[in-house]
Amino acid sequence: MTSPWSTPQRTVLISGASITGPALAYWLHRAGFGVTVVEKASAPRGGGYPIDIRGTAIEVVRRMGILPQLRDAHVDTGRFTFLDADGGLVAALGADTVAGSVQGQDLEVRRGDLTAILYGAVREDVELLFDDSVDTLDQSGPGVDVTFRSGTRRTFDLVLGADGIHSRTRELLLGPEEQFDRYLGYAVAVCTVPNTFGLSREVALWSTPGRSAALYATGDGDELNAFLTFHQPERPLAALRDPQARWDLVARTFAGAGWEVPGIVGAMRHADDLFFDVVSQIRMPTWSNGRVALAGDAAYAPSFLTGQGSSLALVGAYMLADSLTRHSDHAAAFAAYERDTREFVTMNQALVDNGGARLFPTTAEALERRNAMLRGLAAMPATTPPPAHSALVLPELAPTP
Numbered sequence: 001m002t003s004p005w006s007t008p009q010r011t012v013l014i015s016g017a018s019i020t021g022p023a024l025a026y027w028l029h030r031a032g033f034g035v036t037v038v039e040k041a042s043a044p045r046g047g048g049y050p051i052d053i054r055g056t057a058i059e060v061v062r063r064m065g066i067l068p069q070l071r072d073a074h075v076d077t078g079r080f081t082f083l084d085a086d087g088g089l090v091a092a093l094g095a096d097t098v099a100g101s102v103q104g105q106d107l108e109v110r111r112g113d114l115t116a117i118l119y120g121a122v123r124e125d126v127e128l129l130f131d132d133s134v135d136t137l138d139q140s141g142p143g144v145d146v147t148f149r150s151g152t153r154r155t156f157d158l159v160l161g162a163d164g165i166h167s168r169t170r171e172l173l174l175g176p177e178e179q180f181d182r183y184l185g186y187a188v189a190v191c192t193v194p195n196t197f198g199l200s201r202e203v204a205l206w207s208t209p210g211r212s213a214a215l216y217a218t219g220d221g222d223e224l225n226a227f228l229t230f231h232q233p234e235r236p237l238a239a240l241r242d243p244q245a246r247w248d249l250v251a252r253t254f255a256g257a258g259w260e261v262p263g264i265v266g267a268m269r270h271a272d273d274l275f276f277d278v279v280s281q282i283r284m285p286t287w288s289n290g291r292v293a294l295a296g297d298a299a300y301a302p303s304f305l306t307g308q309g310s311s312l313a314l315v316g317a318y319m320l321a322d323s324l325t326r327h328s329d330h331a332a333a334f335a336a337y338e339r340d341t342r343e344f345v346t347m348n349q350a351l352v353d354n355g356g357a358r359l360f361p362t363t364a365e366a367l368e369r370r371n372a373m374l375r376g377l378a379a380m381p382a383t384t385p386p387p388a389h390s391a392l393v394l395p396e397l398a399p400t401p
């Protein structure tokens with residue numbers, strides 16, 4: 001029985017149920033919070049490209065008890081083949097060498113598999129509101145008064161934004177995305193295409209200066225993930241807004257390309273799961289305001305060029321929940337979260353400054369340098385993962401009520 005003198009349960013609303021959201025929900029429920037998660041999609045979003053879980057993030061999923069499930073879902077890509085303009089072989093490397101992963105330790109899983117496993121870990125324990133989103137946040141009272149798109153109004157002690165790179169929570173809290181967006185000069189288009197190429201657990205990457213096309217076989221099934229990545233010095237704003245402009249830009253950029261690129265571009269035109277976005281990082285001077293804080297891509301998206309987005313999401317969720325467990329005062333908790341996590345975030349975002357975009361060179365000279373580097377790696381396959389992957393040692397689990 002609850003003692004009449006015990007502290008009332010703190011309530012938290014988490015916006016977003018992809019990777020950061022369910023990870024936060026897991027740890028906060030464990031710490032005794034009353035957790036509600038709102039997700040604008042009608043169900044957990046499945047499918048998607050492969051993502052990596054590495055270094056410190058492996059310890060997070062081990063502590064969540066989902067490491068065995070994730071090991072079962074591990075894709076184990078064997079080979080990464082680099083191709084020139086005509087589809088000729090430049091180099092073939094072990095996938096771990098390219099990704100900077102530790103073989104047998106770091107994990108690569110389909111994004112939808114990770115989301116499903118995280119969702120499975122919380123769905124019995126927290127309140128999940130699908131097909132809804134936060135419309136307004138009002139912090140003038142003792143809690144956060146939330147109006148949902150559905151019209152419902154509720155008050156929570158805290159609100160946490162885990163709603164991705166184009167976070168609505170961030171916009172409501174701190175203003176337009178532009179001020180925090182560090183555009184990295186690329187756009188990316190991803191979709192699923194039929195595996196008519198006979199690829200199995202491997203990646204084939206075709207490159208010319210400023211243009212790359214990749215086919216990514218996460219298994220030996222009938223489908224592949226196709227990626228088109230291309231250099232765009234200015235943000236392609238029209239393409240972000242308008243599907244026809246988007247399609248025109250992709251078709252124009254890859255006109256005359258060799259290898260399987262015309263087939264990939266053609267398949268993208270008809271794909272029903274096309275994902276298109278600019279490649280950006282989110283860099284913010286602070287991750288909270290009052291009783292509202294941000295985590296994962298919403299606060300510090302590192303971009304897929306670092307391959308660290310999911311790992312930062314998992315580690316950031318752990319650190320935020322841990323701080324809230326240790327500090328009953330939310331301001332102290334948010335300050336501790338930033339103090340203890342920011343260096344890890346900065347190191348991982350900097351991977352792209354130190355040549356993280358080297359797989360996608362924009363000039364003929366840079367492409368030649370990349371190819372020479374790859375041939376060198378092929379002759380000397382052992383690599384060490386970047387220290388950034390493991391730079392944060394997780395605090396011991398805080399005691400739970």
Ligand SMILES: Cc1cc2nc3c(=O)[nH]c(=O)nc-3n(C[C@H](O)[C@H](O)[C@H](O)COP(=O)(O)OP(=O)(O)OC[C@H]3O[C@@H](n4cnc5c(N)ncnc54)[C@H](O)[C@@H]3O)c2cc1C
Binds near residue numbers: 041050
């Ligand atoms: C092409 C591509 C390749 C990538 N490859 C890798 C990789 O190899 N390795 C890696 O680690 N990472 C990779 N990433 C990045 C990785 O997917 C993200 O960093 C990671 O998913 C961050 O998770 P998140 O939960 O913070 O945000 P997201 O996964 O973006 O999730 C945000 C969630 O919030 C929901 N949402 C949005 N707005 C609202 C709203 N207003 N109300 C309610 N819900 C809302 C969305 O529907 C979504 O479910 C890649 C990303 C892309 C685009």
